[in-house]
């Protein structure tokens with residue numbers, strides 16, 4: 025992060041914390057170079073003592089001192105943040121928003137015309153460096169801004185560049201996706217209990233199975249159906265398990281979950297009360 029003296033994070037909640045964790049673990053930046061703000065003094069004091077990073081005196085002061093600024097507040101708080109920082113924003117600074125649903129043009133409309141804005145949708149496995157972020161560029165974002173944003177997001181895991189029109193769908197799939205998989209993991213663990221396994225063993229077997237299956241898919245590049253077929257021997261156990269899943273409409277349930285979450289992501293932009 026050669027050309028970034030300080031990184032500022034506006035909003036140090038769950039995702040902001042993931043970012044601080046990732047940035048510090050990457051070794052590319054020292055904690056003295058990270059500034060943050062929160063809405064409430066009590067939450068800021070907690071962050072300062074837990075993470076030993078420095079609180080800026082205001083959102084505007086943070087922007088003045090930083091070259092890269094991450095916007096990590098909820099959609100309903102973004103308008104107030106942008107109105108506080110608009111006089112400190114402008115050329116030379118990179119604004120990376122991870123605010124769900126709010127578009128780069130909505131953000132650009134409240135900042136000076138030449139401000140570089142990018143938007144990303146990370147996910148919570150970022151906390152252990154195994155997240156995936158989809159990243160898109162606003163109108164004034166240059167290659168240098170893209171590189172700055174990508175460098176920050178890489179500390180959280182993988183990064184893919186997407187067209188902005190796909191961001192709500194990305195939110196419904198990988199942004200919300202960890203929650204779907206935790207439900208799967210909880211269910212598999214309970215299933216292990218039901219068939220007589222100790223809880224810790226059931227949890228370990230379930231989690232490593234999900235991790236290993238995902239790795240197989242990514243590393244072999246094969247179709248998930250082909251990988252499933254390999255586990256499914258004629259008149260074996262797996263086909264009986266699969267039959268239960270099909271009767272429970274697992275496929276359509278997952279598809280509907282992503283469709284509904286995507287619709288909600290689209291609707292959330294209205295809560296931001298911009299434009």
Ligand SMILES: NC(=O)c1ccc[n+]([C@@H]2O[C@H](COP(=O)([O-])OP(=O)(O)OC[C@H]3O[C@@H](n4cnc5c(N)ncnc54)[C@H](OP(=O)(O)O)[C@@H]3O)[C@@H](O)[C@H]2O)c1
Pocket residue numbers: 034035036037038039040061062063064065067068083096097098099101104105122123124145146147148199
């Ligand atoms: N959680 C996820 O899985 C996930 C994944 C991808 C993207 N996102 C997006 O990331 C954003 C943050 O999510 P989150 O889960 O981290 O939310 P969160 O835990 O509620 O944190 C929001 C943070 O914003 C701060 N804040 C609110 N108004 C502010 C203001 N005017 N100035 C400075 N800070 C302010 C809050 O401060 P206080 O603590 O003092 O109230 C809090 O620290 C959201 O837009 C969300 O959609 C979340």
